Amino acid sequence: MHPNCLFCKIINGDIPASKLYEDDEVTAFWDIAPQAPRHFLVIPKKHITGPAALGSEDEQLIGKVMRTGARLAAENGIGDGFRMVFNNGAEAGQTVFHLHMHVLGGRAMNWPPG
Ligand code: 5GP
Ligand code: ZN
Numbered sequence: 001m002h003p004n005c006l007f008c009k010i011i012n013g014d015i016p017a018s019k020l021y022e023d024d025e026v027t028a029f030w031d032i033a034p035q036a037p038r039h040f041l042v043i044p045k046k047h048i049t050g051p052a053a054l055g056s057e058d059e060q061l062i063g064k065v066m067r068t069g070a071r072l073a074a075e076n077g078i079g080d081g082f083r084m085v086f087n088n089g090a091e092a093g094q095t096v097f098h099l100h101m102h103v104l105g106g107r108a109m110n111w112p113p114g
Contacts, residue, residue, distance in 0.1 A: 002047040007098035037106030048099040078105030
């Protein structure tokens with residue numbers, strides 16, 4: 001729990017979120033400003049600032065984040081086509097510095113991303 005972290009506050013229940021899934025290691029909730037018809041975030045409960053801060057001890061955890069996202073994509077009707085995104089650093093568009101994986105689907109995606 002990081003005292004000034006928005007996503008730690010969501011994990012803690014201090015800020016409400018529309019949660020799809022939660023267990024002892026990960027939480028998933030719908031993005032407040034969706035960029036696709038389906039857009040949710042999967043986060044580890046452990047406060048890690050972003051992909052660049054992952055340690056070797058986090059490898060299993062980050063694998064769980066990805067597998068959870070894929071399972072929830074299927075359960076929410078976008079299993080045939082979805083995009084997973086991690087932004088690292090402000091230059092890449094990261095605004096919340098608690099590691100999160102975006103899962104977007106429900107429309108055709110463009111490449112390259114903006
Ligand atoms: P980033 O830009 O850091 O990769 O992604 C942060 C995401 O968190 C954004 O897509 C933003 O809409 C979402 N977000 C920010 N604040 C909240 C919030 O209070 N609740 C929820 N559900 N999503 C949030
Ligand atoms: Zn945090």
